[in-house]
Amino acid sequence: MRMRDTFLKPMHPEGRKFVAVFSALTVLLFLISTVLGWIGTGATIWCYYFFRDPKRSTPLREGLITSPADGVVSLIQSAVPPSELGMPDKALTRISVFMSVFNCHVNRAPIAGEIVGLAYRPGKFFNASLDKASADNERNSLCIEMNDGRQIAVVQIAGLVARRIVCFVEKDQEIRTGERFGLIRFGSRLDVYLPDGVQPMVSVGQTMIAGETVLADLVAYEPARAAQTD
Template sequence: MRMRDTFIKPMHPEGIKFVAIFAAITVVLFMLANFLGWIGVGLTVWCYYFFRDPERVTPTREGLVISPADGIVSLIEPAVPPKELGMSDEALTRVSVFMSVFNCHINRAPVAGEVKAVAYRPGKFFNASLDKASVDNERNSLCIEMADGRELAVVQIAGLVARRIVCFVTPGAKLGTGERFGLIRFGSRLDVYLPNGVAPQVRIGQTMIAGETILADLMVTDEGSSSPE
């Protein structure tokens, strides 16, 4: 990898207009005062990095659930998937990944499968690290059916700063593990509802990399043994 590639990452097209706005404001700030202009330069660079869209190397072993977001595991607890998805009312293990404004905000499919449902629900904008954010905040939920018939839910949740959830897929779409399916601006959270009996392979406070970090293994149950094929 070239040194340039370490610092200069591709930017998602969603970010172009925002970087342009920040750059235009920077020009105005320079007209007012040099130090204000340099502050604008810093914010413009931050905006560019917020919308960065680097390539990721996704593990290929069958049965792995991969993190859908960069960030920190903030919660692991039993919870019922969003009712608008039409899934079972049974509580499943929910793993929440909190994204700060400095994380890459491109969201990636945790598993391969068919998108059975996409459901947007408006809501509030509490800090996304809080437990109540899963219930009260603006969200966009996906139900993905895997080849073995099991379902997994992944939910984009807007945060204290975020005001826009973007989803690239619709019901019927086929996703590969690690494939991009959306993004959130600017600071937010992703919840993953694991299939019944599947144990998470992460801990609270662990740093996650979207499309790369293993979140769970579908072949490992809550008791720690391998499930039958």
């Protein structure tokens, strides 16, 4: 990898209009004050990096569930998937990945399968790191059914700053593990509901990389992993 590729990442098309607006405002700020202009330059660079869409190396082995988002695991607990998906009213293990405004916000499918459920629900904008955000905040939910009939729910949740959930996929569409399916502007959270009996292979506080970090293994029999923060 060239040094340039370390710093210059591809930008998702969704971000072009925002970078254009930030750039135009920066020019105006320079006309007013050099200090304000450099502040605008910093904001424009941040906007570009917010919408960055780097390539990811997704593991291909069948049965691996990968993280749908960059960020930090904020919660691992038992919860019932969103009712609008029509999944059984049974508590499953839910892994929540919190994305700060500095994370890459392109979301990727945690597993391959058919999107059998897709539902948007308006709501509030509490801090996405809070437990109540899963129930009260604006959200977009997907139910992915695998070849063996088991289902995984993945939910995009708006946060305190986020005001727009974007979804690129449709119901009945086939999707690959690690395939891009949406993004959220600007700071938010992704919930993944594991199939019944599947144990998480991550822990609270662990850093996630969308499309790369393995959340769980459908064919593993080991207990949920514990971790030490140092």
